[in-house]
Amino acid sequence: MSEQIEQAIARKYDAGFVSEVESDTFAVGLDESVIRRISAMKNEPEWMLEWRLKAYRSWLKMDEPDWAHVDYPKIDFQSISYYSAPKSMKDKPKSLDEVDPELLRTYEKLGIPLHEQEMLAGVAVDAVFDSVSVVTTFRAKLEEAGVIFCPISEAIQKYPDLVKKYLGTVVPQRDNYFAALNSAVFTDGSFVYIPKGTRCPMELSTYFRINELNTGQFERTLIVAEEGSYVSYLEGCTAPQRDENQLHAAVVELVAMDDSEIKYSTVQNWYPGDENGKGGIYNFVTKRGLAETNAKISWTQVETGSAITWKYPSCILKGDNSVGEFYSVALTRGRQQADTGTKMIHMGKNTRSTIISKGISAGHSSNAYRGLVRMGPNADGARNFTECDSLLIGDKCGAHTFPYIESRNPSAIVEHEATTSKVSDDQLFLCRQRGLDPEKAVSMIVNGFCKEVFKELPMEFAVEAGKLLEISLEGSVG
Amino acid sequence: MMLSIKDLHASIDGKEILKGLNLDIKPGEVHAIMGPNGAGKSTLGYVLSGRDGYQADSGTAQFNGADLFDLEVEERAQAGLFLAFQYPVEIPGVSNMEFMKESVNAIREKRGDDPLSASDFLKKAKEACKQVDLPLAFLKRGVNEGFSGGEKKRNEIMQMILLEPKLCILDESDSGLDVDALQVVANGVNSQRDGKRSFIVVTHYQRLLDYIEPDYVHILADGKIVKSGDASLAKEVEKTGYAWLGAKAEEADA
Amino acid sequence: MSQWLADVIDRAGSVQDWLSPVRGEALATLQNQQWPGRRTEAWRYTSLHPFDALLAQPGSTSVQVDSREFAIEGLESLDLVFVNGELHTDIGSLSLPAGLSISALDQPTDNARSVAGQVFTQVKPERHLFGLVNDVLATSGVIIDIADGASVETPVRVINLVTDKVESHNRVLVRLGKQATATVIEHGSGDGASMNTAFAEYQLGYEARLEHYRFALHSADAIHIGGSHFQMGEKSRLNSTLVGYGSQLSRLDVDIHHAGEHAFAKFNNIYLLAENEHFDLHSTIEHAVPNGTTEENARGIVGDNAKAVFNGRIHIHPDAQKTLAELNNRNLLLSRRGQINTKPELEIYADDVQCAHGATVAEIDDEALYYMLSRGISRSQALVMLNFGFVQELIEQMPNKALRDWLQPKLKTRFEGMEVK
Ligand SMILES: Nc1ncnc2c1ncn2[C@@H]1O[C@H](COP(=O)(O)OP(=O)(O)O)[C@@H](O)[C@H]1O
Numbered sequence A: 001m002s003e004q005i006e007q008a009i010a011r012k013y014d015a016g017f018v019s020e021v022e023s024d025t026f027a028v029g030l031d032e033s034v035i036r037r038i039s040a041m042k043n044e045p046e047w048m049l050e051w052r053l054k055a056y057r058s059w060l061k062m063d064e065p066d067w068a069h070v071d072y073p074k075i076d077f078q079s080i081s082y083y084s085a086p087k088s089m090k091d092k093p094k095s096l097d098e099v100d101p102e103l104l105r106t107y108e109k110l111g112i113p114l115h116e117q118e119m120l121a122g123v124a125v126d127a128v129f130d131s132v133s134v135v136t137t138f139r140a141k142l143e144e145a146g147v148i149f150c151p152i153s154e155a156i157q158k159y160p161d162l163v164k165k166y167l168g169t170v171v172p173q174r175d176n177y178f179a180a181l182n183s184a185v186f187t188d189g190s191f192v193y194i195p196k197g198t199r200c201p202m203e204l205s206t207y208f209r210i211n212e213l214n215t216g217q218f219e220r221t222l223i224v225a226e227e228g229s230y231v232s233y234l235e236g237c238t239a240p241q242r243d244e245n246q247l248h249a250a251v252v253e254l255v256a257m258d259d260s261e262i263k264y265s266t267v268q269n270w271y272p273g274d275e276n277g278k279g280g281i282y283n284f285v286t287k288r289g290l291a292e293t294n295a296k297i298s299w300t301q302v303e304t305g306s307a308i309t310w311k312y313p314s315c316i317l318k319g320d321n322s323v324g325e326f327y328s329v330a331l332t333r334g335r336q337q338a339d340t341g342t343k344m345i346h347m348g349k350n351t352r353s354t355i356i357s358k359g360i361s362a363g364h365s366s367n368a369y370r371g372l373v374r375m376g377p378n379a380d381g382a383r384n385f386t387e388c389d390s391l392l393i394g395d396k397c398g399a400h401t402f403p404y405i406e407s408r409n410p411s412a413i414v415e416h417e418a419t420t421s422k423v424s425d426d427q428l429f430l431c432r433q434r435g436l437d438p439e440k441a442v443s444m445i446v447n448g449f450c451k452e453v454f455k456e457l458p459m460e461f462a463v464e465a466g467k468l469l470e471i472s473l474e475g476s477v478g
Numbered sequence B: 001m002m003l004s005i006k007d008l009h010a011s012i013d014g015k016e017i018l019k020g021l022n023l024d025i026k027p028g029e030v031h032a033i034m035g036p037n038g039a040g041k042s043t044l045g046y047v048l049s050g051r052d053g054y055q056a057d058s059g060t061a062q063f064n065g066a067d068l069f070d071l072e073v074e075e076r077a078q079a080g081l082f083l084a085f086q087y088p089v090e091i092p093g094v095s096n097m098e099f100m101k102e103s104v105n106a107i108r109e110k111r112g113d114d115p116l117s118a119s120d121f122l123k124k125a126k127e128a129c130k131q132v133d134l135p136l137a138f139l140k141r142g143v144n145e146g147f148s149g150g151e152k153k154r155n156e157i158m159q160m161i162l163l164e165p166k167l168c169i170l171d172e173s174d175s176g177l178d179v180d181a182l183q184v185v186a187n188g189v190n191s192q193r194d195g196k197r198s199f200i201v202v203t204h205y206q207r208l209l210d211y212i213e214p215d216y217v218h219i220l221a222d223g224k225i226v227k228s229g230d231a232s233l234a235k236e237v238e239k240t241g242y243a244w245l246g247a248k249a250e251e252a253d254a
Numbered sequence C: 001m002s003q004w005l006a007d008v009i010d011r012a013g014s015v016q017d018w019l020s021p022v023r024g025e026a027l028a029t030l031q032n033q034q035w036p037g038r039r040t041e042a043w044r045y046t047s048l049h050p051f052d053a054l055l056a057q058p059g060s061t062s063v064q065v066d067s068r069e070f071a072i073e074g075l076e077s078l079d080l081v082f083v084n085g086e087l088h089t090d091i092g093s094l095s096l097p098a099g100l101s102i103s104a105l106d107q108p109t110d111n112a113r114s115v116a117g118q119v120f121t122q123v124k125p126e127r128h129l130f131g132l133v134n135d136v137l138a139t140s141g142v143i144i145d146i147a148d149g150a151s152v153e154t155p156v157r158v159i160n161l162v163t164d165k166v167e168s169h170n171r172v173l174v175r176l177g178k179q180a181t182a183t184v185i186e187h188g189s190g191d192g193a194s195m196n197t198a199f200a201e202y203q204l205g206y207e208a209r210l211e212h213y214r215f216a217l218h219s220a221d222a223i224h225i226g227g228s229h230f231q232m233g234e235k236s237r238l239n240s241t242l243v244g245y246g247s248q249l250s251r252l253d254v255d256i257h258h259a260g261e262h263a264f265a266k267f268n269n270i271y272l273l274a275e276n277e278h279f280d281l282h283s284t285i286e287h288a289v290p291n292g293t294t295e296e297n298a299r300g301i302v303g304d305n306a307k308a309v310f311n312g313r314i315h316i317h318p319d320a321q322k323t324l325a326e327l328n329n330r331n332l333l334l335s336r337r338g339q340i341n342t343k344p345e346l347e348i349y350a351d352d353v354q355c356a357h358g359a360t361v362a363e364i365d366d367e368a369l370y371y372m373l374s375r376g377i378s379r380s381q382a383l384v385m386l387n388f389g390f391v392q393e394l395i396e397q398m399p400n401k402a403l404r405d406w407l408q409p410k411l412k413t414r415f416e417g418m419e420v421k
């Protein structure tokens, strides 16, 4: 039976095409002059450039971390190009009609039409292609509600005070090696600002696409939810199928003020490399949110892509009664390696966190959950519940669980549970006896295993995630 | 002939369990199979449906003209063979509803029918639940997840009603049920008797046969059918038990 | 690099005995070791700061030992007493039951040499810095051999007493032959600012059965670093209980390596920490072959300024199908100044296994408390009962009644001295 399961999990990558657009791409290499050029391309004010340079100088003194359960050749940061943008984007198209149709076609092929009338009515999209944002939809409608949703490069120009006030406050420049690099060279990403008492009228989403060869993507996203506001944000990621590894090092910062709520969902489908581990994206991401009193931050991620995933969306539960959630599905197959999880730092009283992690490993892949739950001395009455389940498909893969629990408060309660299982022969037999082929049966059982996480995704995307998993599991049962 | 089994020998882990079994079933017939624990009743159901590890070593089984042993598990199911399990397994997170929808449509696709629309399917599913007295909430719950023994059995019959198979093998669908539940299960089965659909009813007790009247009763002991008769055979067994079989089976072996 | 370590390497150069070839290899490895810091994962929560102001010096002082101090009522054991690392028991004067042979490490019989060849540094090939220090410096110790088929009823107890300001190292090597049965107790205790490393290696043969205890009951200002390592042969069984108090720096490593199929290991561990005590337990369960079973339970209560570190790793190797391995760690934190750091780890490379771990840090069950209050028990009494009941369960699982009866009131008294909110 296990042979059939393994076949069922062999998969094709749908988003692996290359778009034929002419791009302006920096020569490979990184030094201060490259950072100055990026800053100049983006027309940045002086303070932004200084901020970048400061980060760069710190980065030079830092070491690449090696504690994660992943194994990859040393990255040569001088062989990467740090900026690439379609030529057609040079003169900042005013409307969709001026955008290069090839770019629009790219997003259409990925199932993301950018014409507002064709889109899901309740979703606004920022489309980032290599180092620039191509278009941000429904801006007018959002502006009516006072919501700012725009490329971060534009926010630096238009709302410098807001950006200055919050950038780097949750993930400091020197937070870690990759965050420092990002702070120095970030190109685009989204900026979201929800004013006090506002419920964002639409789902916001950003689609990241890496297209150009040998470029890295360094996106930076900043979401600020003022007192009593609410926003749900989703990001999706894809890249062409190439033999070379490409680096994606992003930073996401969330600021949730008193009584606000930010729901952040990710469907990550970067190119994972082929079955022998050739090519694929190195995904090194720092995501963190700060929750003030009564605020709630909820991370949901579905990670099916990337050759290497190094990612720990975290919550600093600073305010009393604040809530952090982390729901994750990570699927690895082929030679993929994932080391992902979360940190829940309980500082305030009666803070609550929930962690549900579902890891699925197949092929020769390696899938690790790494998490930290810290109960600080003032976190009276705080609570955490963690559940980590691993599903192994085949006997060549690895599933690992590394939870760190630190408690300094006698009234805090932490509960952690982890299990491993496989798709049982009995379950598979039942499904097949009811007429399902093994491929369908496996995908259904795996979907069931992930149910608790999928139900946390915004409705529009839950279907997409289920399909993605299905595609991921779909293969060549002959 | 719907099903024709000739001189079937089957083994688990190299141990022979079925030792030359013959059975012919025509469309519309109900055959009861009784026998002591460990006789090989469940094994017969598994070998016919193609479970891994249940190896048919020799003999044949023709199902509507096709050689069963040439088909994969799901192909047998798609051809209309249904097994109601003695111990149904749980599949956490997969709802009964989506499970059945996929099954129904996989089987329809094989028959060349269009998939059922969501609303048509829902209608049928509700109907099936009603027939076995299973609250509709069970459609939303994970397959067998946290069901009681009796609920699992009823859920199996519900699935049978939905999938409209040609041949139903019920493996001890009566065990662990109280009289009311037994009646519910039996009614569910009887409602599916249409003169074409055939049944193999595996049971330990005569009790179920009071409700589902068999055309034939077979006694399976030590991997063979040692005696066949009509419904009265079941009554006889009820009175005498299986003790007499010991001697008889040894005789047959000698 | 610490001055102490440089000194150890220096001293190791002058150790000459029959184990020198093996010690030489360990020394070579030791010379390449970094002094562990905060970034060394295995020492993440345990600071080696106490070494900076080390009071203990190598060398022996003449100490009179009152054996009554170690008497355990009802326990008829064969005692081997080490004082500051030196064996004080005249092995020749002991009358040993059939099948049991004991040899001092510095006066090995031929048989003891062959046992050491199989066991010394062999049971746990990857040793941390202090394991290596013990390899090169532990010239005193015992080699215990239980012959094939022998069933030794009398527990063998290795008493390891350390005293103020003395640094000492000792080693225990045990082999249980085919179908052999034995009970071994490692009983460590001490006064003052001692520094001691004590490692034991056990090899269990086919169908061997070992009942094992380790008591690490050192004084508050001691440094104690040690470990018990087990290599499980086919169908062997281990039942081990470890009890630790913590001290200025207490670190124990317990390793259970399933080398033969169908072995069964049960490992319970209790830590009860007060004042400024620090206790660090690292357990590593290696399932290298199929069909092994491990059950591990660790429970700790931490009061005052104490700090507990628990790292429980289960590693299932690629071929170790059908493994059953479970680890459960439960902690109670009684004080706002205390700290609990726990990290259960699963590293799994085989799919057809059942592995799980759980860890909790929590106050007592409100419902249980309410239930007790409603039966008229006072709040403070109920808290003590509930909290202590939590470690009591593991004490009750110890097979040896004399040890249970000795430990229960001892731990209870200790617990009652801790402040319960
Ligand atoms: N998985 C298995 N491995 C080995 N023997 C089995 C297995 N399943 C069933 N058997 C043996 O096969 C024989 C027939 O079992 P079964 O078909 O379940 O009997 P029944 O359903 O008539 O009670 C019994 O002797 C039983 O012990």
Ligand SMILES: [Mg+2]
Pocket (backbone or CB within 6 Å): B041, B042, B043, B086, B171, B172
């Ligand atoms: Mg049966």
